[in-house]
Amino acid sequence: MKKANTHLVLNCIIAEESITIEDVVKKTKLSRPTVVNIIKELTEKNIVFKSGFAEYTGGRLPTLLSLNANSYFAIGIDFEYPPIRMAISNLKGEVVLSQGITVDRSFSRNRIIEEMFEALERMIGESGIPMEQFIGIGIGLLGYLKANQGISLEILRIPEWKDVDFKKLVKERFGLPVYMQNDIHMMALAEKRLFLTDRADDFAYVGIRPGIRAGIGLAMHINGSFYGGVHGNAHLLGHMTIDINGEPCPCGSKGCLELMAGEPHVVARYKALLGDDPDAESIRGIRDIHARSLGGEAAASRILDEVGSYLGIGIANVVKLFGLTTVVIGGPDGELYYGLLRDHLKKNIFKNMSGELDIIVGRLEEEMYPLGSCFLVIDQYFKEPTLDL
Numbered sequence: 387m388k389k390a391n392t393h394l395v396l397n398c399i400i401a402e403e404s405i406t407i408e409d410v411v412k413k414t415k416l417s418r419p420t421v422v423n424i425i426k427e428l429t430e431k432n433i434v435f436k437s438g439f440a441e442y443t444g445g446r447l448p449t450l451l452s453l454n455a456n457s458y459f460a461i462g463i464d465f466e467y468p469p470i471r472m473a474i475s476n477l478k479g480e481v482v483l484s485q486g487i488t489v490d491r492s493f494s495r496n497r498i499i500e501e502m503f504e505a506l507e508r509m510i511g512e513s514g515i516p517m518e519q520f521i522g523i524g525i526g527l528l529g530y531l532k533a534n535q536g537i538s539l540e541i542l543r544i545p546e547w548k549d550v551d552f553k554k555l556v557k558e559r560f561g562l563p564v565y566m567q568n569d570i571h572m573m574a575l576a577e578k579r580l581f582l583t584d585r586a587d588d589f590a591y592v593g594i595r596p597g598i599r600a601g602i603g604l605a606m607h608i609n610g611s612f613y614g615g616v617h618g619n620a621h622l623l624g625h626m627t628i629d630i631n632g633e634p635c636p637c638g639s640k641g642c643l644e645l646m647a648g649e650p651h652v653v654a655r656y657k658a659l660l661g662d663d664p665d666a667e668s669i670r671g672i673r674d675i676h677a678r679s680l681g682g683e684a685a686a687s688r689i690l691d692e693v694g695s696y697l698g699i700g701i702a703n704v705v706k707l708f709g710l711t712t713v714v715i716g717g718p719d720g721e722l723y724y725g726l727l728r729d730h731l732k733k734n735i736f737k738n739m740s741g742e743l744d745i746i747v748g749r750l751e752e753e754m755y756p757l758g759s760c761f762l763v764i765d766q767y768f769k770e771p772t773l774d775l
């Protein structure tokens with residue numbers, strides 16, 4: 387009961403930049419002595435501090451209380467593979483430190499996990515923050531999950547990665563609460579908190595990852611929150627069938643969007659078109675093809691138009707299913723993909739829908755990807771009365 391009351395009071399203080407005790411009493415409907423006691427305790431623990439005085443209205447000046455954002459910290463991980471990005475943020479989601487590693491693709495599953503743990507320990511050490519000031523670790527993970535149980539069922543890119551009890555492993559090593567979600571959902575969460583605060587509440591975030599990962603993911607923000615599906619896997623835009631006669635996909639289906647528009651597949655198709663062109667070897671990604679298209683090369687333009695049409699059709703299906711008016715194109719090449727897919731997307735939905743459709747390029751930078759997982763931890767911290775305050 388006491389913990390629940392403490393969180394009620396805390397949430398009240400967080401919601402405002404600063405607030406008086408009287409207003410906390412009014413908002414929480416708790417008794418004044420209860421609120422005073424809780425605030426005394428929170429102040430002693432340095433979570434809340436007296437930030438000034440409210441306007442004089444007669445009698446004693448009422449003290450203003452504010453959250454001490456640097457009293458506790460969250461750890462966030464963006465587990466893309468092979469890069470793994472990490473960040474430490476304070477309770478307001480301000481990044482204190484961010485680092486990253488790139489694991490070798492020859493590493494075994496256990497070695498990948500060990501490398502990540504060691505990098506995390508190094509970052510915690512360098513931050514100088516004592517372990518007891520961390521409130522949890524959030525992980526944005528690729529592949530197929532059982533998010534609530536913290537189990538990573540499958541990562542296609544790491545063949546021996548099956549049924550990994552990731553949450554348990556991280557918890558055993560670091561002794562902190564661990565939360566897990568799909569990686570694109572975590573990018574979308576960070577994008578929402580940093581850049582979409584005053585935008586439409588219902589939107590689709592399309593996250594396009596580059597390189598060998600080549601993931602095309604989706605996160606849906608509906609009625610004020612992200613929809614994760616039963617196990618947190620409501621994100622498989624990349625495995626939407628676009629061509630029923632297409633190539634078989636490792637997921638078991640055929641002609642998936644990722645096979646049609648994912649970077650390595652596009653590069654391979656383009657190189658096949660180039661034949662024995664000596665420059666073919668230098669083509670590494672979508673940006674190289676884009677540069678050649680800008681230089682006037684017809685084959686490059688044709689390939690890119692195909693990519694735009696596949697992505698446009700895939701995203702148009704999502705827009706039509708959910709009646710959306712906002713779509714965010716995220717990922718490091720968001721701007722480029724926006725240019726490729728914009729017209730195709732508009733063309734593939736009803737005319738009266740397309741006029742209203744707002745397509746935005748995501749602004750989240752790569753080193754900020756793990757921040758979404760920090761927000762996941764912070765949200766849980768303020769939501770659940772489970773902490774030992």
Ligand SMILES: [Zn+2]
Nearest residue numbers: 625635637642
């Ligand atoms: Zn597939």
